[in-house]
Amino acid sequence: MHRSGLIELETVLAVARHGSFRAAAKQLGMSTSAVSSAVAGLETRLKARLFHRTTRSVALTEAGQRYVQRIGPAVAEIRGANEEINSQPEAPSGTLRINAPGDAVKMIFEPLLLEYLHRYPRMKLDIVSESRLIDIVADGFDAGIRLAEAVPQDMVAVPLSKDLRMVVVGSPAYFAEHGKPRTPDDLTGHAAIRMRLAHGGLYRWELERRGEALEIDLPPRLILSDLHTLRQAARAGIGLAFLSEWHIADDLASGRLVTVLDDWCPSFPGLRLYYPRHRYVPAGLKALVELIREKTIGHRAAR
Structure with a gap:
């Protein structure tokens, strides 16, 4: 990277990517003070502040966001050209x-x-x-x-x-107590374990059969943001879950989880x-x- 002559631009991109001078320095193999100096030098020449800095956080300014969006592809092209030569x-x-x-x-x-x-x-x-x-x-x-x-x-x-497939699953103990849904309409009578997405919303269960597509938005009994815990909750009989067949292959093979509404769960x-x-x-x-x-x-x- 030093040989490419792009040290300041690479440094700005690294700080923006990590939101931290210390983490950027670790990635680049530089000292934190050298990273800070490189950014400050570039800001001086640009006559613009690229980062908001506090003792706890580093974040791009509006001008910094525009700058990073413009230089990112260009720096990647130059880096790629250097790699192609070497x-x-x-x-x-x-x-x-x-x-x-x-x-x-x-x-x-x-x-x-x-x-x-x-x-x-x-x-x-x-x-x-x-x-x-x-x-x-x-x-x-x-x-x-x-x-x-x-x-x-x-x-x-x-x-x-x-191809993958999402399936509606529950534990044998849950179905023994609450019965199995036979149609998507039957889901309204069941407890649901829902996944929270990165943007904050809840993932809707997407079902489809013979061209009829449904988005199921059940009231959740439990909301989680990681699949491992969601899988554990389903195995514990807390409610029904909507999970990738690949992710729970072992549970399906062992019978710890059981699928329902299979004809509404096509592969994709x-x-x-x-x-x-x-x-x-x-x-x-x-x-x-x-x-x-x-x-x-x-x-x-x-x-």
Whole structure:
């Protein structure tokens, strides 16, 4: 990064990404004072304040937000050009930054990412797990992972998983006491365990059969924001939950959870790795895409 001559811009992007001078310094291999000095020097030349600073937090100003949005793609292009000149196709090196939901990372970590690190010892992975959908270019990521339906249309999308399915489940003890719903209308008589999304709203249960689509918005008995605890609550018989079949495969196999309304729970296209279509693709990302296409989990062609 130092050789690229972009130290101040890279520093601003790192501080914006982490919301912290200390965390940015750790990522960049610099001292906190050097990071602060680089940002201050750039602000002086721009004659604009890029960050609000307090003893507890660092946040972009309005001008800083506009600046970061503009320079992010440009810096990524220059960084990519430098990597293209210096990289060796047969032995990619450098850092690959990926943004993905935590559950997606769990799904592909062992079958894919560990294999990638073993195969390419000169590569480093920087994976940021978050559920909100971001602009991977503006935020300085090489690639993102999301469900196929959430991938922007101007991106290259590489299949990472087979089709997935969300299912309505409950414990045997819960059904023994409350009975099983036979139709979506029957759900109104049952307790619901609901998931709170990153933006604060509750995830509605999306059911569909023969072209009829429903969004079920049941009054929750319990609201949670992580899938592991939601799964535990369902197993404990607190109520019905709407979960990915992949996430609860062990519970379904063992009988700890039981599905209902299966004919209202169709499958849908699964996870995709995606990256900008009209930009230089780093050697490390090319290597990951090639590995995905080797694996059975990535058997379809990119769109």
